[in-house]
Amino acid sequence: MDHSKIGPTMPALTDPLDDAQLALLKVMAEQYLERGQWPFWHYVEQMMDHLGYDDAEQVLKSLPVVGAKSPVGATYGLAWYDRVHLANDSRPALTVAAGLHSPELRHVLGDNFISVLQYFIKAQRAVRPSPDKAEAAYITSDDFKRDHPAVTDEFVAALPGIFEHEPVLRRGAQPWGTNPAGWRFELHKWLKEYRGVDDLNGYVERVTEITLAANTVYIPESKVPELARVLGSSGGMVRIGERLTAGMPTVTGAIIPRAVVPPEEPPQYVNEELIKELEAKQGQTQWSLDKLLKLLRELNDCYAEDRPYACHALVRAVIDHVPPILGQTSFEAAISSYKWTRTDKKYMARLLDFKTQADDVLHRHIRTSKDVISMHDLVPLGSHVNALLRECIDKL
Secondary structure (H helix, E strand, C coil), X not given: CCXXXXXXXXXXXCCCCCXXXXXXXXXXXXXXXXXXXXXXXXXXXHHHHHCCCCCHHHHHHCCCEEECCCCCCCEEECEECCCCCCCCCCCCEECHHHHHCCHHHHHHHHHHHHHHHHHHHHHHHHCCCCXXXXXXXXXXXXXXXXXXXXXXXXXXXXXXXHHCCCCCHHHCEEECXXXXXXXXXXXXXXXXXXXXXXXXXXXXXXXXXXXXXXXXXXXXXXXXXXXXXXXXXXXXXXXXXCXXXXXXXXXXXXXXXXXXXXXXXXXXXXXXXXXXXXXXXXXXXXXXXXXXXXXXXXXXHHHHCCCHHHXXXXXXXXXXXXXXXXXXXXXXXXXXXXXXXXXXXHHHHHHHHHHXXXXXXXXXXXXXXXXXXXXXXXXXXXXXXXXXXXXXXXXX
């Protein structure tokens, strides 16, 4: 790559770092690898001070970056942070380019990351579009884990956070599925930008080219005089009928990290308040509720852990377990003989239909084709099970 495009005041992302910059990367990387998230800036400042560097903010802002001088232009550097206000409780992040300089991050943001990138590109090339539909194609976290069984769950969960700070990739990742760590990635056309990248150095060079191109505009010859007057002595560069490239700064513009939010509660299939009501009934009714409570707790646990087969079996067990509370010997009898509201009877009829699906999960023999049961098949039935439990609790 021709580094002369970057400008004399801006070091290339691949240039060697000084001791203070390397120390900063090490402090941040060690915590990220140990805990799965970037440390608070307050921690980084304190640790840098212990190491003898009393101006950690200046060290952070001295890390190399490429991009536009304007805050609205595209920029990319070794770190992602808010330059306007670096709060103590903010979490500056290191980008994939930092893996060039950090031995600690090299494996995660180097070899592993490039493997993920090549996997996405291969999948994108394999997509066969329809002539009659404009449909997006996706890779999910489940797809990725299936095709890479040796990879850790922690690495898979960390990928959206890594993509968030990378050009082109940040526009593809979305939350997906019932697992809070689940994601899907759109195999959009801009992935083509990374074709041919086979190592970390090649990736950083390509990112630099993408960032510089994003800050380059074509100026028609007729607009040059007017633009020249606007630029005046600002140092802009005009070439008639060619490209105009903005001047390059030595530090990043305003880069805002993702807001840090508390971890989400695990998703629930059965309403937790209903389970608590049922627990309160224990010992106050002729029925032993131990098994039912365990079934419901296990159902919620399996739902949170994305276990479709166990969920199907447990929903089926609950359906078959509760009819005596309603004065019936079977669920079929409960539907036909118990006095339901109109809406609840519709819910119960759908639960009865679900038993066929659960039977499929429990009793279908192994076959050569892929099974089609997934967590999505459970999603419409949570309200139905809750309605059944509500009626049972009211009868106790």
